[in-house]
Amino acid sequence: MARRKRSGVTIRAVAEKAGVSAMTVSNVINGVGRASATTVEAVRAAIAELGYVPNLAARRLAKARATTVGLIYSDRRTPFLDAVLVGTLRATNAHGLQLILRDGEGVTRGEAERIAQELVRSGADALLLIPPFAEQLSGSPVLATLGVPLAAIATGTAMPDVTTVRVDNRAAMYSITERVIAHGHRRIAYVAGPDHYSVVSARLDGFRAALSRHAIPEEARLLVQHGEFDYASGIAAAQALLDRDDRPTAIICSSDDLAAGVISQANQMGLQLPRDLAVTGFDDTILASRIWPPLTVIRQPVEDMAFRATQCLIAALGNVDRSARVSDEIFDHDIVERQSVSVAIADMP
Numbered sequence: 001m002a003r004r005k006r007s008g009v010t011i012r013a014v015a016e017k018a019g020v021s022a023m024t025v026s027n028v029i030n031g032v033g034r035a036s037a038t039t040v041e042a043v044r045a046a047i048a049e050l051g052y053v054p055n056l057a058a059r060r061l062a063k064a065r066a067t068t069v070g071l072i073y074s075d076r077r078t079p080f081l082d083a084v085l086v087g088t089l090r091a092t093n094a095h096g097l098q099l100i101l102r103d104g105e106g107v108t109r110g111e112a113e114r115i116a117q118e119l120v121r122s123g124a125d126a127l128l129l130i131p132p133f134a135e136q137l138s139g140s141p142v143l144a145t146l147g148v149p150l151a152a153i154a155t156g157t158a159m160p161d162v163t164t165v166r167v168d169n170r171a172a173m174y175s176i177t178e179r180v181i182a183h184g185h186r187r188i189a190y191v192a193g194p195d196h197y198s199v200v201s202a203r204l205d206g207f208r209a210a211l212s213r214h215a216i217p218e219e220a221r222l223l224v225q226h227g228e229f230d231y232a233s234g235i236a237a238a239q240a241l242l243d244r245d246d247r248p249t250a251i252i253c254s255s256d257d258l259a260a261g262v263i264s265q266a267n268q269m270g271l272q273l274p275r276d277l278a279v280t281g282f283d284d285t286i287l288a289s290r291i292w293p294p295l296t297v298i299r300q301p302v303e304d305m306a307f308r309a310t311q312c313l314i315a316a317l318g319n320v321d322r323s324a325r326v327s328d329e330i331f332d333h334d335i336v337e338r339q340s341v342s343v344a345i346a347d348m349p
Helices: 011-018 022-030 037-050 056-063 079-094 109-121 133-137 142-146 169-182 198-213 231-242 256-268 286-290 302-317
Strands: 068-074 098-104 126-129 150-153 163-167 188-191 250-253 278-283 296-299 328-331 334-336
Touching: 011 022, 011 037, 022 037, 037 142, 068 079, 068 109, 068 133, 068 302, 079 098, 079 256, 079 286, 079 302, 098 109, 109 126, 109 133, 109 142, 126 133, 126 302, 133 150, 150 302, 163 169, 163 302, 169 188, 169 198, 169 250, 169 278, 169 296, 169 334, 188 198, 188 231, 188 256, 231 250, 231 256, 250 256, 256 278, 256 286, 302 328
Parallel strands: 068 098, 068 126, 126 150, 150 163, 163 328, 188 250, 250 278, 278 296
Antiparallel strands: 296 334
């Protein structure tokens, strides 16, 4: 059974347990000053053992300013991120909150911890995460030192220490793979994306389950699992999959940007879509309806998910019991059929 944090534990008690000064403990918690790796580890171990949680209410009172939500995102501007920003701003504006942003180039735990600490030092009272930062921060001992609620959207699974708002990625990918199979396709490729996102394994599981259900063997050479969820990675995947005599008749992509890159490369190679190749995406960003042919996609309501996650953070700010803030909410997904999927061409021998 998970041990609950004891709110009566003080910084002085943590300092005595770690064998350092109270100022050193405060510096480690706030990510300022200089401390050796051994000292930082000793402080974090003491925090975890004693169950110390900073007093968030006292922090906000001392700052005497509007409540602020911090958003951590990767440094790439995408239609997905635009939808996240709109949903978050809808919630923060409705409640008179401020929103501050920090982007990060890396996907390491250390990078995620650094950005989270920087946001809290800059005044964030709560943090909203999008992958892969949610995956990197979950389980980190730094979470306890932040003393602020966290929520994440579009993760592949629930997380024990971060509120999550997501769709059932496995079920979603299963359903769109079934739809492609129903159109007559049997030689189906899959572009998965980078494996440091938790959605990647969940969606790949759904794809594989659908193939198995219809007794379609999985071919390793038709699986592309590298790169990012971006346009350039979609182009690279299409080059690897389509420059062959036994090319697939359908390519299922784990994001709209990947699918857009696949479609662009297929057009460059002279293929007629969807006659020669069917392509699907995931998210239903504005890009999905603007390219040609328009994408058949899994729609996850990213804007509404971001709005709801921000609402969860706002509610958590007024909740004294931090453990009660963690929850997992699953939104419905839909299949939006457009012109990028049609009846398959005959399988080549």
